[in-house]
Amino acid sequence: MPSSVRVTPPARRTSTFVGGNGDFRGLRRGAAVPTVSRVIDVRDISKRYGRTVAVDGVSFTVRPGRVTGFLGGNGAGKSTTMRMILGLDRPTAGEALIDGRPYRDLTDPLRRVGALLEARAVHPARTAYHHLLWLAQAGRIPRTRVHEVLGMTGLEDVAGRRVGGFSLGMTQRLGIAAALLGDPPVLLFDEPTNGLDPEGIRWFRTLVRDLAAQGRTVFVSSHLMSEMAQTADHLIVIGGGRLLADASTAEFTATASSLEEAFLRLSSGRPS
Numbered sequence: 001m002p003s004s005v006r007v008t009p010p011a012r013r014t015s016t017f018v019g020g021n022g023d024f025r026g027l028r029r030g031a032a033v034p035t036v037s038r039v040i041d042v043r044d045i046s047k048r049y050g051r052t053v054a055v056d057g058v059s060f061t062v063r064p065g066r067v068t069g070f071l072g073g074n075g076a077g078k079s080t081t082m083r084m085i086l087g088l089d090r091p092t093a094g095e096a097l098i099d100g101r102p103y104r105d106l107t108d109p110l111r112r113v114g115a116l117l118e119a120r121a122v123h124p125a126r127t128a129y130h131h132l133l134w135l136a137q138a139g140r141i142p143r144t145r146v147h148e149v150l151g152m153t154g155l156e157d158v159a160g161r162r163v164g165g166f167s168l169g170m171t172q173r174l175g176i177a178a179a180l181l182g183d184p185p186v187l188l189f190d191e192p193t194n195g196l197d198p199e200g201i202r203w204f205r206t207l208v209r210d211l212a213a214q215g216r217t218v219f220v221s222s223h224l225m226s227e228m229a230q231t232a233d234h235l236i237v238i239g240g241g242r243l244l245a246d247a248s249t250a251e252f253t254a255t256a257s258s259l260e261e262a263f264l265r266l267s268s269g270r271p272s
């Protein structure tokens with residue numbers, strides 16, 4: 001097991017906030033899910049920060065119609081990979097393509113790709129509604145869509161509250177709402193269940209499975225093994241910046257009693 005890989009316990013429960021109207025029909029507006037080019041293609045990508053090799057020659061493809069989990073311990077390189085996919089970090093080598101192009105070359109990116117990365121990166125004095133409205137206006141998305149995503153994420157009742165007073169779980173929901181704004185066919189969520197209570201985790205699981213069932217490409221990073229076992233159809237596993245596995249969840253766990261055991265065995269380099 002690479003020394004940088006550790007498996008941490010589940011995130012502390014920080015909120016008793018529940019909800020989400022469970023109505024994900026807002027995701028099916030119009031012909032929002034194109035039938036082509038929803039693949040995320042990561043090709044031999046590397047990222048070095050000074051002497052730290054965060055990502056080391058990783059290649060994989062994230063396909064539509066299923067939930068792909070991105071598993072790795074702390075410091076494995078998940079966030080760096082996601083940031084490179086979204087054009088927020090420039091690869092030292094290799095490339096990441098969505099729809100056959102780098103993110104920065106996509107036209108109308110909010111309608112092509114939705115992402116939750118740093119949920120806390122919101123203006124604390126803004127209300128949830130105004131945060132989403134500001135994003136919607138920047139992406140030429142109608143105001144009615146703001147109401148839809150507030151309903152879908154269970155934030156309707158707190159839409160008028162300042163985001164600075166939100167719990168971590170509520171902030172995560174706001175980040176998920178922002179990712180859904182453009183009704184995009186490709187979605188990336190980095191540690192989306194951080195701070196969500198059990199009800200929220202179950203709600204999120206239902207949401208992403210529904211998104212995938214609609215034919216979207218859904219890529220979810222996590223270090224919560226039991227959660228990923230229930231959520232992901234397919235797994236990309238990295239450790240120490242390197243690709244360790246790219247397999248269906250069923251294949252990955254076939255010779256282990258649990259996903260956690262399979263992950264720990266793989267990370268430690270023990271044979272299955």
Ligand SMILES: Nc1ncnc2c1ncn2[C@@H]1O[C@H](COP(=O)(O)OP(=O)(O)OP(=O)(O)O)[C@@H](O)[C@H]1O
Binds near residue numbers: 078081
């Ligand atoms: N901006 C940066 N400058 C320097 N080093 C960085 C930077 N971003 C990430 N790293 C390093 O790159 C490695 C991979 O980090 P990354 O955040 O991608 O991992 P992760 O799998 O998302 O981990 P976690 O689950 O803990 O968030 C780590 O060693 C980290 O310290």
